[in-house]
Amino acid sequence: MKKDDVIAGLIVIVGILTLLLTWILISQHFIKENDTFIAGISLVGAILGGVISGGLTLIGVKMTISENNKYDEIKKIPNRFEDADYLVKCLKSLLVQSLGNQDDQIKSNKTARELQNILDSKNLIVKSINVNYETYLDIRHLREILMFSRLPSQDNVSDEKTYGMIDAQILKCISQIEKEIDKMIEYITESTH
Incomplete structure (x- = not known):
């Protein structure tokens, strides 16, 4: 198993745990009020969106670095x-x-x-x-x-x-x-x- 795969797995696990913890806190304490519940869903959506966009950015940066390394090697x-x-x-x-x-x-x-x-x-x-x-x-x-x-x-x-x-x-x-x-x-x- 590659080091990058382990890091990516840890990021996904932390993201999922964060979402679950947020959802549990929202459902336990704030389910009584409708406005708070909607705000909690928005928070979960924001966290999920951040994780997805961060993951896509990470993948894009890795691909760019890999291509640049290949280009530099060909130049030499x-x-x-x-x-x-x-x-x-x-x-x-x-x-x-x-x-x-x-x-x-x-x-x-x-x-x-x-x-x-x-x-x-x-x-x-x-x-x-x-x-x-x-x-x-x-x-x-x-x-x-x-x-x-x-x-x-x-x-x-x-x-x-x-x-x-x-x-x-x-x-x-x-x-x-x-x-x-x-x-x-x-x-x-x-x-x-």
Whole structure:
């Protein structure tokens, strides 16, 4: 059960209880006089009218807020889409550089530093926030892997493993972003129909 449904239910219950209490008070104490009885019916009608109009206003406000949120989300999609496309292009470029320079340990450490510099200089982390939070976490994790891969290792096996992690993380980021692009396209398609 949603929180909104519970609140709406409580409002209805309070309204009904108010009407019943008013009706009981009017019928018990003021039934003897005809003018007072008519005034009591008017009071019940006013309360009922207030509850109905308040409920309709609440529904209207909720619908307006929902539509505005949808509109704001649709307005953000072009920027998100542009940033997502930019990230995919940059990550594919990073992947090509990473795959091309894994044979020599010195060259590999230099490449890790270059990849991190590219990641930082192109503001990929900032752009990833605009796409979605999961993409941001993936790009940030890639940056951490690149930072720690520059540390000297004892053997080439760990270098190969590290570059495998770098490549896997780049591919994960690309996959995550492409899924988000598909979600954006689907959302636009559903919203326009």
